[in-house]
Amino acid sequence: MAKRYWPGLYWWRHAALYGALLAVGAATLQWLDYRWLARTHSTELYLLLVASVSLRLASMSERA
Template sequence: MRRLRSSPAMWKHAVLYGTLLAAAAWLLQWLDYQRLARTQWAEFQLALVAAAFLALGVFVGARLFAGLRRPQAFDGNPQAQASLGISERELEVLKEIAAGHSNKEIAARLHIAPSTVKTHVASLYAKLGARRRTDATRRARELGLLA
């Protein structure tokens, strides 16, 4: 099978024809719009008024309801954290456990040794009365330590 080689003249013709087709399509769309605007003027005005009221309603609604719901910052229940004796580093490890990360991933994220992560996890299990990661996560959420 023989392949055709493209030449600069061929590209010029292709661009010229593409431009002419695009202009013709735009002209046909514009003429169709002009016909539609003349024959359906009442519906067109009604659509414009509806769009204006929609924009006004969204604007007014956004202004009225903007101040109603302010999300409160999650404090992590410092009373429960203090009463259980959970340190800040253990809380960071607990958050990573809840995110589903492995010990190696937690160690890399917190820049600590994997053995340190294991120590924190064991300490968390003891403090939360958990036997596995899911138990620790569930118990921490019940106590309000995790969002």
């Protein structure tokens, strides 16, 4: 006798597949947005990095 399956038993596979596809799509869009942001505002990002390092070094030197 053939094994019978419930009609709606594997709905979670479809839901997991759609969820994974949506997650990959969202991650791709965020990666592309980050690349655009880094390309268009690279000077501001470098200044932010230098300023944060300077503040960190200044706060460390005050404690010593």
